[in-house]
Amino acid sequence: MNIWLVMLLGGVITFGMRFSLIYLFGRFQVPETMRRALHYVPPAVLSAIVFPELLLRDSVLDVSFDNLRLLAGSFAILVAWFSKNTLITILAGMIALFLLQYFL
Amino acid sequence: MSEKTKQFWAGVRAEVPLLIGVFPFGMIYGALALNAGLSKPAAQMMSSIVFAGSAQFVTTQLVHEAAPGLVIVLTIAVVNLRHVLYSASLAPYLAPVSTRWKTLLSYLLTDEAYAPTILKYEKEEVTPHGHWFLFGAGLALWTIWQISTALGIFLGTAIPESWSLDFALPLTFIAMVVPVLKNRPAIAAALSAGIIALLAYSLPYKLGLILAALVGITVGTFMEGRE
Numbered sequence: 001m002n003i004w005l006v007m008l009l010g011g012v013i014t015f016g017m018r019f020s021l022i023y024l025f026g027r028f029q030v031p032e033t034m035r036r037a038l039h040y041v042p043p044a045v046l047s048a049i050v051f052p053e054l055l056l057r058d059s060v061l062d063v064s065f066d067n068l069r070l071l072a073g074s075f076a077i078l079v080a081w082f083s084k085n086t087l088i089t090i091l092a093g094m095i096a097l098f099l100l101q102y103f104l
Numbered sequence: 105m106s107e108k109t110k111q112f113w114a115g116v117r118a119e120v121p122l123l124i125g126v127f128p129f130g131m132i133y134g135a136l137a138l139n140a141g142l143s144k145p146a147a148q149m150m151s152s153i154v155f156a157g158s159a160q161f162v163t164t165q166l167v168h169e170a171a172p173g174l175v176i177v178l179t180i181a182v183v184n185l186r187h188v189l190y191s192a193s194l195a196p197y198l199a200p201v202s203t204r205w206k207t208l209l210s211y212l213l214t215d216e217a218y219a220p221t222i223l224k225y226e227k228e229e230v231t232p233h234g235h236w237f238l239f240g241a242g243l244a245l246w247t248i249w250q251i252s253t254a255l256g257i258f259l260g261t262a263i264p265e266s267w268s269l270d271f272a273l274p275l276t277f278i279a280m281v282v283p284v285l286k287n288r289p290a291i292a293a294a295l296s297a298g299i300i301a302l303l304a305y306s307l308p309y310k311l312g313l314i315l316a317a318l319v320g321i322t323v324g325t326f327m328e329g330r331e
Binding site for chain 2: 073
């Protein structure tokens, strides 16, 4: 299959999924349980991305002081907890990782 | 300043910290896509036709491995399945706007546009011009994604790995998830999703992410029902 056709089909499918329930909402009432469930989409999805990023190295669990991304990420979690500031959290995590890579 | 303009720029501002994480990601994508054998126009256009970071990385990998087109299309669909959840999550807040707006905003609906938008909507409920916030966040991300892709294509593989700029992306997600962990159901949702994501990481096509999200959502909802 031509790469342009692949991209076009992939794009249409991706758009379709983004559009699906936004479009259908006008026609169907979302049940209360589902509304409640959707409040947990952000913590669930974001954690599902973050955990493997910090705890896996080459797809293998690495809970040790050699895992610099885990150390820097844990520091960033503390900074996020106390600062509640996105930019400060990112900067703190980046600087922490840089220093750890530099000194260890 | 009109309410529309105010909402639009609030969306752009909320997106700025995420752009710092997205920019290197877009450059890496551009460089990798060329490396995998995509033409410059194809590498660039994928960023506006598909417009989904992880799906673009997977596509690049599959092009490199000369996978059949149908497999690539199906993989894009599976990797992007989570957008159905985002769509469902934002739907109640976007119910009042026209179909034309819904079409435009759906096209712009990515992980990075979704995250600040849902946090804002949950805090402020439905406001008459609230969709301009998502438009601002989505358009800011779209613009930066196109520019960073182009830069990545032209700078090629010259980015030194020691910069670790890709780490800015998980850091951004950390900054967004920590403040929403305000009660026990939310913490339980986050922990269970994270643990399942680790256990199911080896599942193909990012299915582990979808499974983990569904488990986390179920755990949170169940706990809220019990409390």
